[in-house]
Amino acid sequence: MISFSSNTLSRSRSDFLLSESVRLLALTAGGLLLLVVAFLFHESWPALQGIGLSRFFSDPDWYPTDNSYRLTSMVWGTLLATTGAVLFATPLGILSALFCHFYAPPLLSRWYRRMVELLAGIPSVVFGFWGLMVLVPLIGRWHPPGPSLMAGVLILTLMIMPTIMLVSHASIAHVPIAYIHTTSALGFSRWSMIWHVILPTTKMGLFTGILLGLARALGETMAVLMVCGNVVQTPSHLFDPVRTLTANIALEMAYALGDHRAALFMSGLFLMGLVVLVVSTAESLRHQNTYVSAK
């Protein structure tokens, strides 16, 4: 399919142009992260200068219009909802991955994986809407008021379970088949094989999955915004309404000005720092599997 219109033999201007433009595009794409960080810094600078970092934790409460900027309860909201979701989603995700590999018949396994992929693709606003219409009234009947930390935890569980499951699934698929054959030949039961061979060898992969799930839960906005109730308070139990950092940004960005706006950017910067930490840990662990290649 070589066309004759181009001068195929010369290392010409077109080569030079292509390589330079491709390099430029790559540098732009690579620099995007720096640009994002730079802009968050730039926009939150007034808050860091004018308000100061310590006041975000020592002010009496979050009343941005009255110049009071305490973020603690929102930080708690984010941390509690995320931790709860990771606690629920981790066993479910890993069990599902094991189910797909070792328990389900082939056809069911394929369909099940497909379902989890679809679950992963459902937009967060749809989860939030379903939570608002179904989950919140259910919780409300059981333990009023309904919009609560609990609802947030359950919705986030549903959203990060697919991440954990799919990463674990991929990581189990990479276990050398020889390991599985050997353990069967040694007469291991399915349980012993999973417990003594599969889980230890895929440890890092599973952990990566959990971290990526954690990152998704930390940054999730719409779903928690719709089901958590958004009251600024440190929750004392599971059924208290909470507001997360992300929800706070989404709710107040529309009318925030001056220091208030800068404070919101500051919380975005904080959130981003947290997520970057988690994701880069996950990426650095991703390829450190403990097994030796079968070759």
Place this chain on the structure above:
Amino acid sequence: MSLQSRHGQDYCLSVLIWTGATLVTIPFIWVMGDLLWNGWDHLSFSFVFSAPQNAGREGGIGPILISTLLIVGICMGTAVPMGLGTALFLSEYTRHDHVLGRLIRGSLDVLAGVPSIVFGLFGNALFCQILGLGFSILSGGLTLACMVLPIVIRTVEESFHAISHEQRVSAAALGLSKTTTIRTILLPAAFPGLLVGIILGLGRAVAETAALIFTSGYVARTPESLMDSGRSLAVHIYDLAMNVAGGNPHAYATALVLVGLVFIINFASSWIAARWTSCNRLSA
């Protein structure tokens, strides 16, 4: 350990695992069932193509579909050329262990994990305010482009890596210039991968809400230009559910449309990917 207790353990674990799998399946069926049950009746030809009235309680989602298409179009129109160029650079112009390549890859990995609301903040500061685009479809599309770029690059780069090295060597032996090699050999071979990358990015862009609320805004009219504010499907669902009393029936129908779109996108990408691998296997 006695054989008996080992069997007992095995049995318990089976039960546990099947329970776990069921616990995951129930909410999926519940969500889908709920959307179909409450949304199907409101879904009609006129709903999809007519304009919303009375803040979305009546009418349809026509202008919102148009805004969504425009936003996603701008997003992909920016992200695909950039993604293709970057992927080309990473796979064809740098060695895999080159410092610059590793830096760019690392920064893209991190970018892929940045929460969408943070992209929203960034887009609001850069596109809406500093570049003066305001709340517009253009701002929203460009913000989404930053968000989906890492996904597109990763998929396209993988598809370049999947092309056997012999093809490049043969092209060089025939005296083809790099540009010609890329245009006539590598791009056609990587095309299905590019398509999968585009579709994955599309899926993410269509589903996004948080990055759009304060970049492309809320206005539900049919946009007259790219500088107009426009409301995407996802934002429409959010607005109907949270800010419009009595908006739920139409929120359900819109959610059904959105989920339908996302599922079609999802099936298309896995169909292409599956066909592609089977083709590769045949030609290998």
